[in-house]
Amino acid sequence: MSHMPELESAALPEDAVEVGRIADAWGIKGWFKVIAHSADPEALFAAKQWFLLPAEKGAKNFTGTRLLPIKQVRPHSDTIVATSPAVLDRNGAEALRGSRVFVSREHFPKTDDGEFYWVDLMGLQVHNREGENLGVVKDLLATGPQTTLVLGYEVDGKELERMIPFVDAYIDKVDLAGKTIIADWQLDY
Structure with a gap:
């Protein structure tokens, strides 16, 4: 049975942008895999907190918007892996599977001239x-x-x-x- 980590409820910021989803647990220490929606996932790396919404399909382990504090994010082969102080083990990471990841626009790194998200x-x-x-x-x-x-x-x-x-x-x-x-x-x- 997956145990949902204790995540604080939050209001989704008005400038929130959906940047990816949590695909699965990674390893045994509470890391999770993230599929980025675009080829420019800088916002995933830049934001110290992600806003999660439940998966559109399949099991929903929570309702509303939850705040996921982020400790570390790094590229791993063709995907991205991340860890949160709130997710302590593999069970916690599995409970997040399918969650939609949003980042507040203010956490996006500034783009150079001629670059756009x-x-x-x-x-x-x-x-x-x-x-x-x-x-x-x-x-x-x-x-x-x-x-x-x-x-x-x-x-x-x-x-x-x-x-x-x-x-x-x-x-x-x-x-x-x-x-x-x-x-x-x-x-x-």
């Missing part, structure tokens, strides 16, 4: 230089060295997708405040 690009409207609407960013794909924007748009009520490489050659401007991206791209590409 994936989460910031989601939902942005993309227009071309002519002002035509190319769609809304609904996903990002990391393909080797570059990231590709996946845009959703409608034609005659049908949901379609358009892909644009997120590279300087095609992206003129990202305006986070205005929630728009200007791309050098045509409707018929």
